[in-house]
Ligand SMILES: [Ca+2]
Ligand SMILES: [Ca+2]
């Protein structure tokens with residue numbers, strides 16, 4: 001360990017002001033009203049100003065992150081690793097956006113410290129005020145590098161991928177963009193040529209068990225990041241639609257258009273030597289148990305996007321009994337590794353990559369996400385038994401996904417339409433819950449009154 005870590009837990013952002021203009025799929029157009037003055041814990045996102053200033057080499061505040069025009073999905077779909085030629089000089093703005101994204105990742109362990117290495121020195125990045133502190137005279141030869149001290153490799157993994165996608169979002173062409181390469185525990189960046197952004201869809205189900213994911217939604221990556229955090233209450237009576245589920249699974253571990261350097265089908269997330277350790281080890285627990293398959297069989301040169309039934313039974317309550325404190329949610333995604341994988345840090349890191357994609361995509365669609373990590377061997381065995389997944393697949397982390405309780409019309413936001421539905425249900429204490437109004441009774445005391453209204457207001461302001 002380099003030094004005692006700091007708790008870099010996310011401060012909550014303000015609501016994103018998202019309002020869907022049309023009902024329908026998960027990617028219905030989202031209009032962000034407050035882009036100009038989006039407070040980010042004391043500093044603001046600014047419009048893209050074309051800042052090409054070279055790295056200032058000085059500790060202190062970084063420039064505020066900029067908002068690009070690129071959606072979460074197109075960044076996920078376009079990410080690719082570049083394994084050589086990562087020199088060049090990054091601008092302050094490029095470093096600012098990438099580090100800011102890295103700092104938006106939640107911290108499940110007791111600490112996670114983010115280090116920035118440049119050709120000049122090594123710094124500690126402080127997410128709480130978006131600043132750098134000088135750490136040591138260690139340097140790197142590529143444009144810059146991010147790495148971590150952490151209790152959980154999972155935490156570094158979540159942060160790692162957010163940084164990667166933020167670097168993709170900065171692409172304005174193909175020449176001299178922010179290219180990246182995860183190597184060992186280091187995330188290296190260079191100013192080099194990249195393939196550019198693509199919305200080419202390759203994650204197509206061979207058996208129609210999942211609808212096509214969207215590869216370019218109507219959102220902006222940085223605005224989604226600005227409001228990114230874990231939330232542990234969900235609307236429990238509303239399952240995810242196949243469209244939402246497909247999108248979340250694709251973001252976590254879905255196929256993308258690129259091929260890896262060793263000619264395997266690329267995914268939204270990187271993997272050590274493109275070995276993709278979670279292949280066929282991602283399970284969905286909804287009103288049944290399913291396995292997410294992104295390949296034909298286990299052939300890493302193939303692509304698919306489908307669900308296989310594991311158990312046609314609703315075992316969600318059993319999952320909650322096995323994991324005390326797990327919030328009640330309509331969908332749990334189990335991210336599993338082999339027994340050897342559990343003991344391998346870069347496989348635990350990859351579990352964080354997948355969870356990071358699911359968290360980001362949930363935010364882009366107005367869904368909520370919670371994580372459960374550090375499962376005990378007894379809990380892993382219980383989950384294997386309850387879900388009937390293979391005994392060789394050990395749940396390493398769990399992602400809960402669902403709608404906000406106050407998303408009463410289930411369209412992925414909490415807005416004035418939901419308020420209309422809420423208002424129609426509000427009768428005051430002791431008036432009972434009207435027909436169809438159970439979801440508006442947030443505190444489940446069989447009325448819709450001012451206490452529930454206060455909870456609605458809280459979620460309305462939460463995004
Ligand atoms: Ca709405
Ligand atoms: Ca809604």
Ligand SMILES: [Ca+2]
Pocket residue numbers: 441442443444445446447448449451452
């Ligand atoms: Ca109530």
